[in-house]
Amino acid sequence: MSATSYIERYQSIADELPGYNLPWLNAVRQLALGSFESTGFPSPREEEWKYTNVTALEKKLFAPSSISTSSTIDKEWLETHKLADTWTLVLVDGYFDPKLSDLVGLTDKVIATGIAEALQSHPHRVKALLGTTLEKESHGFLAFNTAYFSDGAFIDIPADVILKKPLQILHISTRNEALANTRSLVGLGRNAEAKLIETFIGLPNISYLTAAVTEIHLTENAALDHYKLQVETDKAYHFGGVYVKQDKTSRFYQHNLSFGGLLARNEIHAELATAAECEMNGLFLAKNRQHVDNHTLIHHVEPHGISRETYRGVLADRARGVFQGRIVVHPQAQKTSAEMNNRNLLLSEDAEIDAKPQLEILADDVKCSHGVAVGQLDSESIFYLVSRGVDRETAKNMLTFAFANEMVEKIGLESLRTKVQDHLLNIFPQTGIRRDWL
Amino acid sequence: MLKIENLHVRVEDKPILKGISLHIKPGEVHAIMGPNGSGKSTLSHVLAGRDGYEVTAGTVIYKGKNLLDMPPEERAREGVFLAFQYPVEIPGVSNVYLLKAALNAVRKHRGLPELDAFDFLQMIKAKTKLVEMDEKFLYRAVNEGFSGGEKKRNEILQMAVLEPSLCILDETDSGLDIDALKIVSDGVNSLRSADRSFILVTHYQRLLDYIKPDQVHVLAQGRIVKTGDASLALELEERGYGWIDQTMGEAA
Numbered sequence A: 001m002s003a004t005s006y007i008e009r010y011q012s013i014a015d016e017l018p019g020y021n022l023p024w025l026n027a028v029r030q031l032a033l034g035s036f037e038s039t040g041f042p043s044p045r046e047e048e049w050k051y052t053n054v055t056a057l058e059k060k061l062f063a064p065s066s067i068s069t070s071s072t073i074d075k076e077w078l079e080t081h082k083l084a085d086t087w088t089l090v091l092v093d094g095y096f097d098p099k100l101s102d103l104v105g106l107t108d109k110v111i112a113t114g115i116a117e118a119l120q121s122h123p124h125r126v127k128a129l130l131g132t133t134l135e136k137e138s139h140g141f142l143a144f145n146t147a148y149f150s151d152g153a154f155i156d157i158p159a160d161v162i163l164k165k166p167l168q169i170l171h172i173s174t175r176n177e178a179l180a181n182t183r184s185l186v187g188l189g190r191n192a193e194a195k196l197i198e199t200f201i202g203l204p205n206i207s208y209l210t211a212a213v214t215e216i217h218l219t220e221n222a223a224l225d226h227y228k229l230q231v232e233t234d235k236a237y238h239f240g241g242v243y244v245k246q247d248k249t250s251r252f253y254q255h256n257l258s259f260g261g262l263l264a265r266n267e268i269h270a271e272l273a274t275a276a277e278c279e280m281n282g283l284f285l286a287k288n289r290q291h292v293d294n295h296t297l298i299h300h301v302e303p304h305g306i307s308r309e310t311y312r313g314v315l316a317d318r319a320r321g322v323f324q325g326r327i328v329v330h331p332q333a334q335k336t337s338a339e340m341n342n343r344n345l346l347l348s349e350d351a352e353i354d355a356k357p358q359l360e361i362l363a364d365d366v367k368c369s370h371g372v373a374v375g376q377l378d379s380e381s382i383f384y385l386v387s388r389g390v391d392r393e394t395a396k397n398m399l400t401f402a403f404a405n406e407m408v409e410k411i412g413l414e415s416l417r418t419k420v421q422d423h424l425l426n427i428f429p430q431t432g433i434r435r436d437w438l
Numbered sequence B: 001m002l003k004i005e006n007l008h009v010r011v012e013d014k015p016i017l018k019g020i021s022l023h024i025k026p027g028e029v030h031a032i033m034g035p036n037g038s039g040k041s042t043l044s045h046v047l048a049g050r051d052g053y054e055v056t057a058g059t060v061i062y063k064g065k066n067l068l069d070m071p072p073e074e075r076a077r078e079g080v081f082l083a084f085q086y087p088v089e090i091p092g093v094s095n096v097y098l099l100k101a102a103l104n105a106v107r108k109h110r111g112l113p114e115l116d117a118f119d120f121l122q123m124i125k126a127k128t129k130l131v132e133m134d135e136k137f138l139y140r141a142v143n144e145g146f147s148g149g150e151k152k153r154n155e156i157l158q159m160a161v162l163e164p165s166l167c168i169l170d171e172t173d174s175g176l177d178i179d180a181l182k183i184v185s186d187g188v189n190s191l192r193s194a195d196r197s198f199i200l201v202t203h204y205q206r207l208l209d210y211i212k213p214d215q216v217h218v219l220a221q222g223r224i225v226k227t228g229d230a231s232l233a234l235e236l237e238e239r240g241y242g243w244i245d246q247t248m249g250e251a252a
Ligand SMILES: Nc1ncnc2c1ncn2[C@@H]1O[C@H](COP(=O)(O)OP(=O)(O)OP(=O)(O)O)[C@@H](O)[C@H]1O
Pocket: B011, B012, B014, B016, B034, B035, B036, B037, B038, B039, B040, B041, B042, B043, B052, B085
């Protein structure tokens, strides 16, 4: 496989990677490298990658950045992507940038910094979190990420701490043909509560690859609202995986908003212990030749878990969408309640969606349901609007916007909700939806 | 206002309307009654411009223009309004958004400027009072989760806002409780004027106690089989449609 070109390129920076001097981390990286060497990036022959072909990556060579090569960031541009009233961790081209970050007022009980920094200051905490959510995972991207991650965010919230403000991780790409390869770790102690937004952006018009892996460990009764807003440039490649280990009675509420990128793959996986609760909401929009793939996986491994999953997709032009949603209810996971729903709207005859729900139920006393629908706009609804004097085009646009906006309305965080609505209005400017009327 | 001549309509190759003629002058109220499946909603939909209906013969002239040539949005802008028998739920589109979009489209067509936010809100509030609707309904998605009666009231609210010339109410009274029926009827009556006409499709004479019709037509099997004044509705209430069938038989 032509993963070799990546290996050659990245081996040359291996001794600049964080934790190079730590034997345990070196061992982890070596193991991952071995696996990446043998598999390369995922291939469509793998069942879980059937609908998304990333071989284009191997033909290109997205090169690593180093801290010194990252460009200066236009502060004004950055501000438009920062959320008001949050603490921010900024990652530029794969490196934590403390100067652009803002953690003023964050309690010193919480560790919030870059991984490289945390490996110096709190190596044991990093060791405790790294890889804990990836035991059941394996594919080329993850192996590559583990072998070569350059930095990432490290957030460790101890027991009983309830964060007053949300935390935002801003993943920024500034260089053409470059790769930002990050591993972020998030740990919440017993009863801790937080809100975390991960935003992915790039400077206008550049082509780059993001490979971002976030591992989240929620200890007993912890609660995290996690939002992922992927608005990469339309020439970008994005692989973003969020892997969550939920201890008993923990709660994880996730919103996956995937609007950007030429090719995007979002993985959101969670494993639920006793009476843990998990909500996954997704909205993906694609137009032109965009390809967006959402891969979700929920393991119910212990009893009384609850999962609710709602995904909506809107595909225009020649765009292609994928929803693979898998729920596994393990034999011990009695009294599990799991719901999955996916609805997709195709706005053109050339748009395509592969929607594949998979329920594997190995326990007998469970409540599970799933539904998938693919369709065009409802003609009765169009007629109703048109019969009120609205023209046909506007009627269709109103219905399209409404379909997407219903998912946006689920976002509890108002500052983010408004931002997401702005993106929505920008993506479909022809909808002529009036901001002042919403 | 409206001249329907010998209108024949098919749905999926099945003839539904078989020669309807109906003349409505400005300011008049015409009630259309008739058994289930006789074609009342079909007539309403054809007038509003819904697709799926094939007009095989006949003409419809509205304010001197050929109504059947106009796309539905143009009919609406020209002042035709259909209150649906089964109003459609539109999740994600708020009532107030639809009202604004519709009103602006209609005003633009009439060469009027957009209402500014303040005037719009004042106007809309006054109209919600007219149909005794709570203002919070304005911010809910169109008809979503509304009760049957609330949906019907919402139709009348839209009608009151758009101020059409020809109002077609397809069983707006069905499913209303006694108080709601009174409210809806009062709403309609307040909209009555010398240059606004109504077609009331109904199964119940009770509605006509509140809204006095100029004429009552009985539609059966796609034809108007009897026309009379308000007393015809009373007679139907007493004797049912069987009696009409008999007179039809005699006439044939
Ligand atoms: N799309 C359709 N395909 C086939 N038949 C249809 C269609 N639409 C209407 N019809 C038929 O046309 C006839 C008239 O229907 P319509 O809805 O106009 O009746 P109606 O008088 O409004 O009845 P109701 O009092 O029950 O509302 C019915 O027999 C109905 O089944």
